[in-house]
Amino acid sequence: MEIIYASNYEDMSRKxxxxxxQQVIKKPTSVMGFxxxxxxxxxxxxxxxxxxxxxxxxxxxxxxxxxxxVGLPSNHPQSYSFFMFKxxxxxxxxxxxxxxxxxGTASDLLQxxxxxxxxxxxxxxxxxxxxxxxxxxxIGFNEPGTHLNSVTHxxxxxxxxxKANSRFFSSLEEVPKRAITMGIKSIMNTRKIILLVSGEKxxxxxxxxxxxxxxxxxxxxxxxxxxxxxxxIDQSIL
Ligand code: GLP
Numbered sequence: 368m369e370i371i372y373a374s375n376y377e378d379m380s381r382k383x384x385x386x387x388x389q390q391v392i393k394k395p396t397s398v399m400g401f402x403x404x405x406x407x408x409x410x411x412x413x414x415x416x417x418x419x420x421x422x423x424x425x426x427x428x429x430x431x432x433x434x435x436x437v438g439l440p441s442n443h444p445q446s447y448s449f450f451m452f453k454x455x456x457x458x459x460x461x462x463x464x465x466x467x468x469x470x471g472t473a474s475d476l477l478q479x480x481x482x483x484x485x486x487x488x489x490x491x492x493x494x495x496x497x498x499x500x501x502x503x504x505x506i507g508f509n510e511p512g513t514h515l516n517s518v519t520h521x522x523x524x525x526x527x528x529x530k531a532n533s534r535f536f537s538s539l540e541e542v543p544k545r546a547i548t549m550g551i552k553s554i555m556n557t558r559k560i561i562l563l564v565s566g567e568k569x570x571x572x573x574x575x576x577x578x579x580x581x582x583x584x585x586x587x588x589x590x591x592x593x594x595x596x597x598x599x600i601d602q603s604i605l
Pocket of ligand 1 (some may be wrong): 402403404405406407433434498499500501502506507508528532565566
């Protein structure tokens, strides 16, 4: 793993946006994996600036998102689909046919997972995956205990994650209890990973991610085994 210490959130975001821009300029048809959460928000704003300035043409990329809440339709303001269209896709004018996000309202969730995994394969796999870090070490929604061999699957969210994500909902009860997420193996199969680390209460978990034992208790620790991962840390949180 390559580890880059950014001086603050803005610096982390700019470094990530530049890495994404470089990827798309080098390979305009890149298959990009995107993440939700507060951490990548500024990165997405900078990408939108690059698009508006004509620095990067995103029109030929395909995208896959890591995860989606079960039960929230794509027009629900807290769905990850809504988040991505609002904070990135609509603003870079990406054709919806190029955007892939698991449907949390599919009638057959297991089939939805299988179809999603197949869609990733049929486009040749993900070239570049952006990741955030959950306060308990989760990546996507792969909670502690998730099998390292997992592909896209349905998960029950931990109490800790439900509580952490309740800040976006009006009450704890409104937070969905399940989600669809790309698995650890799906993430490990991506060719290049950038893990962004910022936000409160991440100092201990980032330490365990980077230098702790590799095990299912800290799902992100498996990234130590990925051949092409860069971790960009907002060092103001350390
Ligand atoms: C959610 C998402 C993750 C994200 C994490 C951290 O649980 N499923 O993909 O990385 O939150 O969020 P934040 O960036 O807001 O700390």
